[in-house]
Amino acid sequence: MTESLALAEHIKKRINLTDAEVNEFLSCFKLMKVRKRQFIIQPGFIAHHKNYVVKGAFRAYVVDDTGQDHTIQVSIEDWWISDYNSYLYQKPATMFVEALEDSIILQIHYNDEAWLKQEHHNFETFFRIMAERSMAHMQRRIITNLTKNAEERYKEFEVQYPEIVQRIPQYALASYLGMTTEYLSRLRNRRTKKS
Amino acid sequence: MTESLALAEHIKKRINLTDAEVNEFLSCFKLMKVRKRQFIIQPGFIAHHKNYVVKGAFRAYVVDDTGQDHTIQVSIEDWWISDYNSYLYQKPATMFVEALEDSIILQIHYNDEAWLKQEHHNFETFFRIMAERSMAHMQRRIITNLTKNAEERYKEFEVQYPEIVQRIPQYALASYLGMTTEYLSRLRNRRTKKS
DNA sequence: CGTTTCCAATGAACTGGATCAGGAAATTAG
DNA sequence: CTAATTTCCTGATCCAGTTCATTGGAAACG
Structure with missing residues (x-):
């Protein structure tokens, strides 16, 4: 159960819950x-x-x-991941979701989430907040992709997620930022040579 | 009040409400x-x-x-629009939202939405569904922007939103699709000449 | 341990789409 | 109605980022 502590903290940061409610929430998740x-x-x-x-x-x-x-999408500790179009509409996925390292996750099934949301206003609120924030985040990404060039996108990402830049392979980062690995490699070396 | 009918239908399609609840919901909106x-x-x-x-x-x-x-974002009848990053976090906007035609809208204030969500599980559900679907929609747009070239993005949009293509000025469409007006003009004329 | 597979770096040639510049249509205002 | 402004079209040129190919180093694996 020690693995669930992080998730318990995660949810308690976003909504107020009794201990019983926290346990009910956690009981819907399976460790993998x-x-x-x-x-x-x-x-x-x-x-x-x-x-x-x-x-x-x-x-x-x-x-x-x-x-x-x-x-x-890239996710590390304390983030969520799925193919949301598949999950939300329960239609076949178009994505691969792949572990970049040996990992541990807590999974909630679509039906259990639906049940939690229906049963408690609280949990409905939690998932609403989560969806709203994801939406806002994705919109910011759309804006960045439309308004910035490759170098600016890389710099922005480097500032915002330095940890992820260190941690994921370059090809994953390049394809997240919408450029080729070759070009990202050039951008990186351009920068480090100057300093 | 005839203008509120569309909104009443909109919400009733998504969640089940009593007439009283529908009225409570509508009473939070102001016509503009x-x-x-x-x-x-x-x-x-x-x-x-x-x-x-x-x-x-x-x-x-x-x-x-x-x-x-x-x-x-582009919105016509029965759609919603705002600067969601500004609205959600109640921070200064980065966007312009401009009427492309003489228009009529129903506005809900941030505080009233918060109140509705808190007061009724039902309304929380409604706004959660709205956020989830927006999120999924934005993710599809991110995918399209990353995987398709200018022509494919235009064709896809044309198929999915023929009504909007007819209705909005070309510069708005071009800048939505992430290309210049000049290039969009070329794409359009390429296609129509063939057929 | 060597071998194989994966991953980053770099060079050279190429291209999708942008930019710049000029008009022609189409709306809008008066 | 005409004038002014906004929107759209087309051609010539240019460049940010891609593609293809090669190399070297580092994990992963038996």
Whole structure:
């Protein structure tokens, strides 16, 4: 149960709950260990779970017609990850969600989440806050992608998520930022040479 | 009150409500008439309202350092619009939200929305569904922007929102799709000449 | 331990889409 | 109605970022 502590803190930061409620919430989650390079979601299969990262790192990506990856989301400790279009509408996924390291996650099933939301106004509020913030975050990303060039996108990301830059492979970062690995490599070396 | 009918239908499609609840919901909204080219949100001012479009069309856009616009959202009848990062966190807006036609909207104030959500589990659910779907929609847009080229993005939009393509000026569409008006013009003429 | 597979760095040639510049249509205002 | 302004079209040129190819180093693996 020590792994659930982080999740308990996570939710208590966002809504007020009694100990009983916290336990009810946690009881809906199942602990899973995932090895590096393992997939927790694959295209064609419905994403039945929302995943809270206790330890490790994941990336969600799509593969386009020309065979290239595009990283849609990266998650490390205390973040959530899934293919939300698949999860929300319970339709087949279009994404891969892959562990970038050996990891531990807490999974909640779609039906259990639905039940929690229906049963307690509190939990409905929690998931509403989560959705609102994800929405706002994604909108900021859309804006960045539309308004900034490759170098600016990289710099912005470096400032905002220095930990993630250190931790994930360059190809994952490049495809998240919407550029090739080659170009990202050039940008990085441009910068470090100057200083 | 005839203008509220559309909004009443909108919400009843998403959650089950008694007539009294519908009225309580509607009573939080104020009707506003907006003339073409008028702004309902401007950078530097906090977006106090979420806006439901009863009639007309709007676009939300940011202006980058080089002075170019980037359309973040377009809304016609039965859609919502605001600067969600400003609204959600009650921080100064970065966007303009401008009427593209003479329009009619129903506005809800941030505090009234908060009150509705707190008061009734039902309304919390409604706003949660709204946020979830917006999030999923934005994620699909991120994917499209990362995986498709200009022509494919245009074609996809044309198929999905033919009505909007007809209705909004080309510069608004081009800047939504992440290309210049010149390039969009070329794409359009490429296609129509063939057929 | 060597071998294989993965990942970052860099060079050279290329291209999708931007920029700049000039008009032609179409709206809008008066 | 005409004038002014806004929107759209088209051609010529340019560049940020891609593509393709090669190399070296570092994990992963038997």
